[in-house]
Amino acid sequence: IIVALGLTVEKLLGQTLPLAPNLINFNSTEGEKLLLQSKARQDYFPLSIHFLTQENPAWCGVASIVMVLNALGISAPEDPVHKPYHAFTQTNLFDNPKTSQIITAEQVSRQGMTLQQLGQLLESYSLKVKVYYGSEVSLEQFRQLVMKNLEQPNNYVIVNYLRSTLHQERGGHISPIAAYNKETDRFLILDVARYKYPPVWVSASELWQAIRTLDQASNKSRGFVLVNSP
Amino acid sequence: IIVALGLTVEKLLGQTLPLAPNLINFNSTEGEKLLLQSKARQDYFPLSIHFLTQENPAWCGVASIVMVLNALGISAPEDPVHKPYHAFTQTNLFDNPKTSQIITAEQVSRQGMTLQQLGQLLESYSLKVKVYYGSEVSLEQFRQLVMKNLEQPNNYVIVNYLRSTLHQERGGHISPIAAYNKETDRFLILDVARYKYPPVWVSASELWQAIRTLDQASNKSRGFVLVNSP
Numbered sequence A, B: 001i002i003v004a005l006g007l008t009v010e011k012l013l014g015q016t017l018p019l020a021p022n023l024i025n026f027n028s029t030e031g032e033k034l035l036l037q038s039k040a041r042q043d044y045f046p047l048s049i050h051f052l053t054q055e056n057p058a059w060c061g062v063a064s065i066v067m068v069l070n071a072l073g074i075s076a077p078e079d080p081v082h083k084p085y086h087a088f089t090q091t092n093l094f095d096n097p098k099t100s101q102i103i104t105a106e107q108v109s110r111q112g113m114t115l116q117q118l119g120q121l122l123e124s125y126s127l128k129v130k131v132y133y134g135s136e137v138s139l140e141q142f143r144q145l146v147m148k149n150l151e152q153p154n155n156y157v158i159v160n161y162l163r164s165t166l167h168q169e170r171g172g173h174i175s176p177i178a179a180y181n182k183e184t185d186r187f188l189i190l191d192v193a194r195y196k197y198p199p200v201w202v203s204a205s206e207l208w209q210a211i212r213t214l215d216q217a218s219n220k221s222r223g224f225v226l227v228n229s230p
């Protein structure tokens, strides 16, 4: 999740990093077409209107959780910046004592979160969560489980993957998946590091490879979570 | 832009405030359909992937400008939180001396910004900006000018309107417009007060009425700006 980079300023003038040819930029004619063609995009609109930039280099999991909680529309705590309105934010997420018992905001800032902690943090908001390790699911199971969810409203998928498998810079990362395009067999990741990469369409097999990588913090593979309302 | 409210907690459990029947919630089957049907939605995808929540109750104009600058993909300053990446943020927007000469972040926090200042802030980033006062355009001119822009990529519309004309709570507000639906004669506003309202489809005539209202800070009417790359 935290990555040391040796990038030159030149590379950054277009704001985000270039994509390798294996990925399709969502912010392109082709990228839009894949969404319009998709039959598994129930989660796209609720997620996109709550799309966030992670507030700190290790908070990809935090931003992903906040997007899903707001997309689910469950009862939210007060947003202290915008009283009297209620919304989940990357700051008030940890105000729930059940949440900060799992891991604190400070700990996440230092070390990110594991797949297991991602599941537990979502459970601390009384959601039904199923955690899948990439090492334990076949490509076909992965594709079907995620596609089914993306065909249904009111439940969501968050994926924990290794960026370098997708030819991105570079470490472990977490973001929501918003849609599946059957014709190209690709998933749309709403990447919460918006300063770094646009949302991308990635092939199911490459994303599956990227969730089968070892997370050294847990000594288990990465993976994904399916999140349902209580 | 700053509004005093007497809301009860009950109203807030669904996170955002209820919409009057004149508005169509974008986060609904009907709302999605209007986008899919739209032939003037070139700005929707670039804006939506940069959708932001205003960071402070008076920063609707700030968030709107940052969305448009990032959507245009112009050369951006370093994001201090996410070095070495470059992106416009609601904080670094005012680091440009030309920008803070027009109005400072602190002044915007106290009093918001007028339509004229909105145009000048965009111009401080070397963009071509045209400011239209609602009092000086007919409904048909308004509809055509905005629709034309929404049919074209790489230019954007930001609108400054009175919420209460749309039966929303309540004062002056600023947000980008992302699409036009001809069949229903409605515009899609990506409301940057995401803690308060979802994006909405509003009829062209109601939005036109809402930009013809008097802004007491400028003693002129509200209106809209068209923004083009240099």
Ligand SMILES: [Ca+2]
Pocket: A046, A071, A072, A073, B027
């Ligand atoms: Ca919903």
Ligand SMILES: [Ca+2]
Pocket: A042, A043, A148, A149, A150, A151, A152, A153, A154, A155, A156, A157
């Ligand atoms: Ca779903």
Ligand SMILES: [Ca+2]
Pocket: A027, B046, B071, B072, B073
């Ligand atoms: Ca662009």
Ligand SMILES: [Ca+2]
Pocket: B042, B043, B148, B149, B150, B151, B152, B153, B154, B155, B156, B157
């Ligand atoms: Ca345009």
